Each structure stands twice: as C-alpha cells, then as structure tokens.
Amino acid sequence: MTAIEVRGLHKTYGDRKVVDGVSFDVGEGEIFGILGPNGAGKTTTVECVGGLRTPDEGRVRVCGYDPGTQRAEVTRVLGVQLQESELQPKLTVREALDLYASFYERPAARHELAERLGLLPQLRTRFGKLSGGQKQRLFIALALIGNPKVVVLDELTTGLDPRARREAWELVESIRDSGVTVLLVTHFMEEAQRLCDRIAVLDRGRVAALDTPEGLIGRSAAAKEISFAAGTPLDPAELRALPGAAAVTTKDHRTVVSGTEETVAAFVSLLARRGVTAGQLRVTDATLDDAYLDLTGAEIR
Numbered sequence: 001m002t003a004i005e006v007r008g009l010h011k012t013y014g015d016r017k018v019v020d021g022v023s024f025d026v027g028e029g030e031i032f033g034i035l036g037p038n039g040a041g042k043t044t045t046v047e048c049v050g051g052l053r054t055p056d057e058g059r060v061r062v063c064g065y066d067p068g069t070q071r072a073e074v075t076r077v078l079g080v081q082l083q084e085s086e087l088q089p090k091l092t093v094r095e096a097l098d099l100y101a102s103f104y105e106r107p108a109a110r111h112e113l114a115e116r117l118g119l120l121p122q123l124r125t126r127f128g129k130l131s132g133g134q135k136q137r138l139f140i141a142l143a144l145i146g147n148p149k150v151v152v153l154d155e156l157t158t159g160l161d162p163r164a165r166r167e168a169w170e171l172v173e174s175i176r177d178s179g180v181t182v183l184l185v186t187h188f189m190e191e192a193q194r195l196c197d198r199i200a201v202l203d204r205g206r207v208a209a210l211d212t213p214e215g216l217i218g219r220s221a222a223a224k225e226i227s228f229a230a231g232t233p234l235d236p237a238e239l240r241a242l243p244g245a246a247a248v249t250t251k252d253h254r255t256v257v258s259g260t261e262e263t264v265a266a267f268v269s270l271l272a273r274r275g276v277t278a279g280q281l282r283v284t285d286a287t288l289d290d291a292y293l294d295l296t297g298a299e300i301r
C-alpha cells in the first residue's frame with residue numbers, strides 16, 4: 001500500500017518557484033530519502049506532506065488522507081520532526097513527553113518510548129541542558145508519541161557527532177522495523193546509502209532522479225574506478241578508447257581509469273592481449289557522492 005503520495009506538487013514564494021512539479025510515492029514500510037543541495041525545496045516538500053504548508057498546486061495524500069482538508073486524520077497517522085525544532089528550555093523531557101501525549105487520544109506508553117530512545121536517565125533534565133544527540137532523540141520520541149504509521153524526519157543528524165549520528169541511524173532502522181514508514185530528508189550521502197530503500201534527488205525544485213541507492217550509483221557516468229601502478233606499460237590513449245571509459249588520470253604514482261562494468265571487462269582483456277600485469281590493481285565502485293554530483297553538479301557537505 002502507498003503510505004505517501006505526492007503528485008505534481010508546486011510551491012512558489014513570491015516570484016520564486018521552489019517546488020516545481022515534484023511527484024513520488026512512498027510504499028508502506030519503506031525508508032524513503034529526499035536528498036538535494038541547499039534550497040532544493042526538500043523542507044518545503046515535506047512541510048506540504050505534513051500539512052504545514054499549502055501547495056499552490058498538486059495532490060498530497062498520507063495513508064489516503066489529504067493533509068490540507070483532513071487535518072485530524074493526518075495528525076493521527078503522521079509524526080513529524082522538523083529541521084531546527086526547539087522547545088522551551090525549561091521544559092523537562094518528562095514534561096515534553098506528557099504535553100505531546102496530551103494531543104493524542106491513544107498516545108504511546110511514555111516510559112517505554114523513553115526507554116526505547118535511551119532517554120530514561122534524562123526524564124528530569126530540562127530541554128536546555130540536553131546534548132544535541134539527546135535533543136534529537138527527544139524530537140524522535142515526540143514524533144512517535146502518537147503511534148504514527150508514517151514519520152517525517154528532516155535533517156535528523158545534522159550537527160551530531162559521528163557516534164550520535166550512528167545511534168540515530170540505528171534508531172531510524174528500529175522505527176522502520178516496528179512497521180513505521182519513514183520519510184527522511186538528509187544531506188549526508190553515507191546516511192542515505194545506509195538507510196534508504198529509495199531516494200528522490202531534488203534539484204532546483206524538481207526530482208532529478210528517483211531510484212534505490214544502488215540504482216543511482218549505477219547511473220553515475222563513472223560507476224567503476226580501475227586503478228593501478230603508473231609504471232604499468234599501457235598507452236593512455238588506448239585506455240581512453242576503452243568502451244565506457246569516462247576519464248584517465250595519473251596521480252600519486254597511480255593511473256586511474258573511471259568507467260563502467262564494460263570498461264573493467266575491456267581493461268582485463270587488454271591486459272591479457274598485451275601480456276601485461278597491472279601492479280597494485282584495484283577496482284572500486286563509485287559511491288552515492290559520485291552519483292549525486294553527477295545528478296546535481298552540487299558540492300556535498
């Protein structure tokens with residue numbers, strides 16, 4: 001079943017079109033990523049999904065409900081953690097959980113939720129005294145307190161140290177394992193590659209690509225990199241002529257040929273034909289970073 005449906009979404013601020021015909025479907029139980037450079041329209045898109053912004057045009061459904069006209073139903077099925085959320089600094093973790101639980105008819109068991117998110121030792125700690133990782137865990141708890149079927153997490157791990165980020169990833173996986181569909185906005189390739197079943201890459205308000213992480217990497221112009229010791233007697237012009245070869249460079253005593261699976265196969269038969277052994281030969285896959293740069297031309301953080 002489709003958990004989120006977005007069709008032909010448009011949103012303009014003044015004369016600036018920030019969402020320009022975005023469409024995607026998120027299946028039940030998926031972790032679906034939205035990736036893109038600053039200002040690509042990611043937050044605006046998920047705010048439209050959450051009913052926090054009204055699109056100029058387009059159709060949005062969350063578990064079949066329209067966030068524009070069926071607010072109560074959408075609130076029942078959707079939990080949202082927004083970028084740069086804040087709470088009153090004096091509010092304790094317990095008070096925040098109690099307050100948010102009071103918004104729902106059948107909230108999750110608060111103690112269990114706090115335990116699951118590792119927040120039991122902080123129940124009496126004021127929001128202003130929590131670390132970045134603890135704040136994010138609290139925001140996840142608040143997004144989950146209404147027992148949602150779908151949760152939106154916007155830049156969940158920005159500002160977290162590597163350990164806290166990894167803990168947050170494990171949490172996202174455990175949320176999915178508990179049957180909740182996750183819509184995740186992220187800037188981090190490693191995060192998207194590790195967590196997402198599928199990713200929509202947004203660029204200037206449009207979906208530049210929508211695929212699995214592996215599918216996006218496979219689309220990269222240089223999906224494979226062959227590197228070997230520069231002393232290997234092979235003619236660079238011959239390497240450049242290999243089928244699918246995108247570039248040949250020599251750096252730090254290594255020659256690097258980037259290309260496709262076909263390039264790798266042709267390279268191996270070239271070695272055999274020449275009777276040459278390539279020293280320190282390595283073949284590596286492109287990463288999501290490479291695919292992302294190809295798709296958006298944007299720098300990654």
Ligand SMILES: Nc1ncnc2c1ncn2[C@@H]1O[C@H](COP(=O)(O)OP(=O)(O)OP(=O)(O)O)[C@@H](O)[C@H]1O
Pocket residue numbers: 013014018036037038039040041042043044045
């Ligand atoms: N309420 C608003 N009024 C006017 N412009 C806005 C408003 N909200 C966002 N924008 C602009 O719309 C563009 C898209 O913003 P949005 O926050 O959706 O992008 P984003 O992809 O989430 O970016 P980031 O990665 O920086 O968070 C940005 O240029 C932003 O400055």
